[in-house]
Amino acid sequence: MKDYVYPSIFFAYFFFLILLIGAIFFFFRSFKDGYWGAEGEDVKYRMLEDDGDGQMSRAATSARGESSNKKDEAALKR
Amino acid sequence: MQGEASIRSAGEIPVSSAARANESLHEDTTAKLFLISSISYFFIVGIIAVLIAAKFVWPQLLGTIPFLTYGRLRPLHVNGMLFGWLLAADMGLMYYVIPRLCGVRLWSEKLGVATAALWNVIILGAVVSLLMGWNQGLEYAELPLPLDVMVVVAWIMFGANIFATVATRKYTQMYVTIWYCLGTILWTAFVYLTGNFAVLFTTGVNQANLNWMYVHNAVGLIFTPVGLAIAYYFIPKSSNTPLFSHKLSMIGFWSLAFVYVWTGAHHMLHGPISQWLQTIAIVFSLMLLIPVWAVVYNFFATMKGQWDQLRDNVQLKFLMTGVIFYLLTCFQGPMHSLRTVNAIVSKTDWIPGHAHMAVLGAFSFFAIAGCYFVVPRIFKTNLFSESLANWSFWLLLIGGVGFFVTLWLGGFWQGWQWNNPAIPFIDTVINLKPVWSVRFFSGILMFGGIVTFAYNILATMVGSKGQSEKSLPV
Numbered sequence: 062m063k064d065y066v067y068p069s070i071f072f073a074y075f076f077f078l079i080l081l082i083g084a085i086f087f088f089f090r091s092f093k094d095g096y097w098g099a100e101g102e103d104v105k106y107r108m109l110e111d112d113g114d115g116q117m118s119r120a121a122t123s124a125r126g127e128s129s130n131k132k133d134e135a136a137l138k139r
Numbered sequence: 140m141q142g143e144a145s146i147r148s149a150g151e152i153p154v155s156s157a158a159r160a161n162e163s164l165h166e167d168t169t170a171k172l173f174l175i176s177s178i179s180y181f182f183i184v185g186i187i188a189v190l191i192a193a194k195f196v197w198p199q200l201l202g203t204i205p206f207l208t209y210g211r212l213r214p215l216h217v218n219g220m221l222f223g224w225l226l227a228a229d230m231g232l233m234y235y236v237i238p239r240l241c242g243v244r245l246w247s248e249k250l251g252v253a254t255a256a257l258w259n260v261i262i263l264g265a266v267v268s269l270l271m272g273w274n275q276g277l278e279y280a281e282l283p284l285p286l287d288v289m290v291v292v293a294w295i296m297f298g299a300n301i302f303a304t305v306a307t308r309k310y311t312q313m314y315v316t317i318w319y320c321l322g323t324i325l326w327t328a329f330v331y332l333t334g335n336f337a338v339l340f341t342t343g344v345n346q347a348n349l350n351w352m353y354v355h356n357a358v359g360l361i362f363t364p365v366g367l368a369i370a371y372y373f374i375p376k377s378s379n380t381p382l383f384s385h386k387l388s389m390i391g392f393w394s395l396a397f398v399y400v401w402t403g404a405h406h407m408l409h410g411p412i413s414q415w416l417q418t419i420a421i422v423f424s425l426m427l428l429i430p431v432w433a434v435v436y437n438f439f440a441t442m443k444g445q446w447d448q449l450r451d452n453v454q455l456k457f458l459m460t461g462v463i464f465y466l467l468t469c470f471q472g473p474m475h476s477l478r479t480v481n482a483i484v485s486k487t488d489w490i491p492g493h494a495h496m497a498v499l500g501a502f503s504f505f506a507i508a509g510c511y512f513v514v515p516r517i518f519k520t521n522l523f524s525e526s527l528a529n530w531s532f533w534l535l536l537i538g539g540v541g542f543f544v545t546l547w548l549g550g551f552w553q554g555w556q557w558n559n560p561a562i563p564f565i566d567t568v569i570n571l572k573p574v575w576s577v578r579f580f581s582g583i584l585m586f587g588g589i590v591t592f593a594y595n596i597l598a599t600m601v602g603s604k605g606q607s608e609k610s611l612p613v
Contacts, residue, residue: 065340073333073349077400080329084396095312096389104312105382108240109375 165238167517169251173231174510175600176259177224182593184219185586187212192582195575206270214281215269221279221357222290223262225498228506229365230258230297233320235513236372237301240317241308246300254296261289277346279354280335287335294331298324315388319368322396326360344411348404355403358497364395366465366502367434369509370458374438377454377512383440391433398426405476408485417478424476431469438462453528454508460536461504468497471547483558488574489550496543499585504535507592514596520603523595531592538584541577549574 095101191212194200201207238245245251264286268274274281282290301324305317334353341349375382382388404412404420442459449455471493474480484490515522522528549571556567 066342066345069337069340070345070349073337073352076329076333080325080400081397083325084393088393088396091389091393097386100312101389102385104310104314105375105385107310108314108316108372109379109381 164244165235165517166245166248167235168248169245169255170231170234170513171517171600172252172255173227173234173258174514174596176255176262177227177231178510178593178596180219180223180227180262181589184216184223185589187216187219189579189582189586191216192575192579196572196579205272211270211272211274214274215266217279218265218269218281219262220498221362222265225362225503225506226365227258227262228510229362229369229502230254232369232506232509232513233301233365235517236316236368237304237320240314240372241304241310243304243307243309246303246307250296250300254293254300257289257293257296261286261293264289275335275339277334277338277350279357280338280350282335284339287331290331290335291328294324294327298328314371315382315385315392316368316372318389318392319364319371322392323361323365323368326356326364330356330360347410348407348412348416351406352400352403355406356400358494359395359399359402362498362502363399364392366461366505367391369505370434370438370461370465373454373505373509373512374441374458374462377452377458377508378442378445378448380441380445383437383443387433387437391430391437394426394433395430398423398430402427402472402476405481406485408476408478408481421476421478424473427469427473431466435462435466453525453532454511456529456532457504457508457511460532461501461508464496464500464504464539465502468493468501471496483554484550485554487550487553487557488546488571489554492543492546492550495546496539499535500539500543507531507535510592510596514599518600518603520599523598523602527591527595531588531595533588534584534591535588538581538586538588541581542585545574545577545581549578 091097190201190207191209194209194212205211234245234251265282268283268286269281273283275283280287301320305313305321330353333349334357338346338349338353371382371388401423402420404416405424408417408420438459439462449459475484475489475493511522511528552574553567553571556562556570557564
């Protein structure tokens, strides 16, 4: 009987390697996409409005400021 | 029971016409199907859970009828709770959350409905096959090969739908919930294929090692990220308060991504695997404290000044209790990986106590909160009963704490007895009967919580037919 132990373990680690490479790529990509920059916090305010079924609390609105609304509008792809 | 005043959702806010228009963007048929089926399985598999807990106290219960023996009911309980209830509920919640965070419709509602149908076929197939004893004999990977293949197909359908929805999103930056959801889809592919297919070609120690990598990563790279995705969405939404720090949530996400996969071998400490592999598992298990700190601090800081909302917001009660259970279970995990602690608790009742606190105490509490938030909205009605929701919370909390604490203490006691060669093994079994009795009665309380939750949600769905849109809760 052929021994498949090592091929299957190599398969598992190869699969893991693919994911590791993907994780490293998207980690560095997240810097380029601005998640760690000055505007990295805007998305947490927008999610409160995204489905339109909530109104932001006063604290949230004042913390965000008016300028962020304009940034979000600019960020819209379409 | 359904008076307007008494059933008002906490933090209720008038709904604008713009909000209604935006709501009509989403069909939510897939989310409805997944939530209805998952909550039904939660109830049905809950009965199995009570039965097997009773068998610890009364081993002769149900006699020797093959499909009612512990060996067949236990895998059905594990797989039913993991894939029938929790993962299906999480998928239903993702079908609700992702389109809203992306500001677009779900890419294909038809594909979503087909996925829900296939998922139900898989779960029903699992019930039949596991009761018949068709079992691969591997922890968490008991399903027969044809059902494994169907799971992979269903997961590809789910992943394609979510990825395509995210690809068409309105906004460039993705909220952390989307990151965790996409991570879950990719990691599940890796974990499931490894744990259910690659493992079949291995033998002996290598098979055990690969199996435990799968078991631990099933919790850490499937249920943890999708559970956190839900918590990151519903804690800000339920409290109407922005997340404390999105950058901190990113630190939590990336540290989880790089650390978690190496920890599974800590279940094999003192076993016949390489010492270097054991040490790596210990080191990475301790490093798990980084993502855990990032997540828990973020949630507690988000709730700063908002704790009073817990008085009358049942979703927040579930969510924040789930966060505390998450903190506790993620402190237990690294401690369990230490060689000295592991020598006592490994293979004892401490392990199911730990696993139940993760899967039930943390991630099921998040999913239940999500159901209480989502179901009234997608069925455009009010929750059937706020007081019943509170009953479900307290029953699950009291039963859960009784269950977890009993098994940790009982597990330690069991481990100490096992480490004493003067005590015959059968005596350790007899000694633990009081522990298992408390476990059973705690299980009854938890099942009461499941029944009230399931009844409340299903009554909300059924009652929605007569509701007008004026009563749409927020």
